[in-house]
Amino acid sequence: MTFSRTPKIAxxxxxxxxxAFGQEIRAVEDQGADWIHVDVMDGHFVPNITFGAPACAAxxxxxxxxxxxxxMIAPVDSFIDDFxxxxxxxxxxxxxxxxxxxxxxxxIRAAGMRPGVALNPGTPIEAVAGVxxxxxxxxxxxxxxxxxxxxxxxxxxxxxxxxxAMIGDRPIHIEVDGGIxxxxxxxxxxxxxxxxxxxxxxxxxxSLAAPDVYGRxxxxxxxxxxxxxx
Ligand code: DX5
Ligand code: ZN
Numbered sequence: 373m374t375f376s377r378t379p380k381i382a383x384x385x386x387x388x389x390x391x392a393f394g395q396e397i398r399a400v401e402d403q404g405a406d407w408i409h410v411d412v413m414d415g416h417f418v419p420n421i422t423f424g425a426p427a428c429a430a431x432x433x434x435x436x437x438x439x440x441x442x443x444m445i446a447p448v449d450s451f452i453d454d455f456x457x458x459x460x461x462x463x464x465x466x467x468x469x470x471x472x473x474x475x476x477x478x479x480i481r482a483a484g485m486r487p488g489v490a491l492n493p494g495t496p497i498e499a500v501a502g503v504x505x506x507x508x509x510x511x512x513x514x515x516x517x518x519x520x521x522x523x524x525x526x527x528x529x530x531x532x533x534x535x536x537a538m539i540g541d542r543p544i545h546i547e548v549d550g551g552i553x554x555x556x557x558x559x560x561x562x563x564x565x566x567x568x569x570x571x572x573x574x575x576x577x578x579s580l581a582a583p584d585v586y587g588r589x590x591x592x593x594x595x596x597x598x599x600x601x602x
Contacts, residue, residue: 375543377566379557379597380406381590382440382547385431386422386520387571393427394434395580403587404594407438409549409569410460414445417469418518425454432459442490442549442569444517445469448476456483464488464511464547467499477506488547492517493525497535507544509567510535514560515550520571524551529563536564554592558600568597 383405388396397408410428415421428441441460445451446469455463463485467473473489480487488509489500493516500510512532515522528548535546547567548560557568570593578585 375545377545377601379561379565379594379601380567381574381593381597382407382409382438382567382569383574383586383590384409384411384520384549384569384571386411387575389580392580393431396575397431397434399580399583400574400586400590401436403583404590405437405574407440407462407567408435409571410439410441412441412443412445413518417446417466418444420518425451425458428455428458428460435459438462440464440488440547440567442488442511443469449479452476452479452483456485460485462486462488462509464490464509466490466492466517467503468492468495473500474503474506477503481506488545490517490549491531493528497531497538500535501538504539504542504544509545509547510539511547511549512565513550514548514552514556517550522551524553524556526559529559532560532563532565539564552593554596557593557597561597561600562602566601568593 383400413422438461440462448465477487486508490511514528546565548565549569552570553573
């Protein structure tokens with residue numbers, strides 16, 4: 373896959389119908405999704421539980437684009453091979469999830485996936501300075517992880533801009549996650565983000581019976597983002 377900073381929309385299936393993940397994934401891809409974002413939560417690193425590697429394996433045949441798996445779990449390392457077998461393309465671990473993020477990112481790459489590293493809103497970008505050359509993606513959380521539908525934390529915009537400067541010419545995506553909609557998308561893109569995760573703002577008002585709403589929601593975020601892209 374060639375690297376590009378053109379804004380990409382990654383619907384989070386955390387906001388999909390949990391009884392119909394396969395159909396929901398196909399619906400948002402048909403409606404223009406660039407990547408599919410999969411939020412794995414363990415009830416320990418974050419105060420919510422979603423699903424694990426067996427569920428990701430079941431999603432895989434339905435994903436034609438990129439299966440972007442965001443781990444909100446601790447520990448991480450003992451599960452990496454399970455997510456590789458499940459077919460994750462990108463596997464992102466939080467820098468706060470343990471003392472050995474370097475080892476974790478090495479193991480993700482060795483298992484054949486593209487590594488990402490995530491930062492909670494309270495974590496400064498210096499926490500990833502030592503591992504930037506190991507990753508394909510840095511995920512900046514724009515809410516505290518755990519739930520969809522939370523309010524965007526505006527202080528993260530300056531952080532995105534500082535991270536963008538730190539990354540320089542390196543082919544590393546900046547992904548943002550939490551409270552992204554047509555109002556916040558241009559602000560994060562102007563600061564340097566290029567992968568926009570959106571749950572509520574994609575699935576809001578739509579359903580498998582009315583998937584064109586997903587398409588309109590995705591198009592609205594994309595249009596707002598493109599207007600701000602440098
Ligand atoms: C939060 C998750 C997000 C979440 C975003 O912990 O990582 O991916 O689904 O949801 P919205 O777009 O509704 O803020
Ligand atoms: Zn996420």
